Amino acid sequence: MIDFGQRAQLCSSDPGFSRGQQAWSEGILDCIGRTPLVRLSRYLDESSPELLVKLESANPGGSAKDRPAALMLADALQRGVIDGQTTVVESSSGNMGIGLAQACRYHGLRFLCVVDPHAQSQNVAIIRALGGEVITVNEPVDGSYLSARIARVQQLLDETHNSFWPNQYANRCNPTAHELTTIREIDDAIGGEFDYLFVATSSTGTAQGCRDYLRKRGRRTKVVAVDAHGSVLFGGLPGERLVPGLGAGRVPELAEGQEFDQILRVSDLDCVVGCRRAAAREAVLVGGSAGGVLEAVRSLQHELKTSRVVAILHDSGTRYLDTVFNDEWVASSLGVSPEVLATRVNESALLPVSQDVG
């Protein structure tokens, strides 16, 4: 692994860094990062706290995962761990798969992407359009699709000569990409003046990278990790989860022993409500985990009064039109009618999002 100084150098012409005065980007990977930071003044019922959101859907692959995907490959190329003949193999529920498909195609590498039945079909189509080869596991292992995907990755690595597993669940480049770019962009934009950062968690790479940046600078910003009911992260009990990208069925290596200032858990329905409310009140289409993050903020809005809150929204609602934004899917999967959903979306009462102090 290259050291932090080398990586900063590597990144200066790679994901998320300034193009200087040049008016164009040097290829698609140079467009990663510098995503919009947007003030949402209508989502919460209260006029305070001030809510700023980082719209990661503006990355060229459509999600925050473009950042670690590009850095994991750039790091491996720089260290000579991979070359132009390498086959990259990864397990992904969608967004990391797209980020890696994009970066692999750019570098001319073969890419095998292992997905499970929860992956959105549109994501899978995008991975294929970018030249990735998609392998679907249909049976969970020990009740977890994540374990099943990782077992298949191991098998593909064993079978394929000159293969490489970026392993987003253990690769330190994952949090480092966010430490070097995502949180730095936020910090630069608002000058360190914010009280809370809300981040959805799965590998925990985004939340860790942001937390580490803030702690190294002695900031008191509270980092709130938003997890799913049914996720085993942070001591949670396993259960069914329908919103992809949020939570985990097994604790990834990266997440072991990780602590954040606060842990909040949201339900699938909270995610749907947040997505629908962001569309209705702010005209912003956000993805499932982002809806959950927004509802987590809303559940604390009275406690957070007079605070400035930043929330990282990992992807766009355009990838969830058949699920989160589809009334029939909500009724059949979550047992919630359009009328009840509309009431939840419009209500101003506090929501029962459960919380633990990390």
Ligand SMILES: Cc1ncc(COP(=O)(O)O)c(C=O)c1O
């Ligand atoms: C939509 C979405 N939200 C949140 C996350 C969680 O990010 P992290 O893996 O950095 O914890 C992911 C990760 O795949 C994701 O795809």
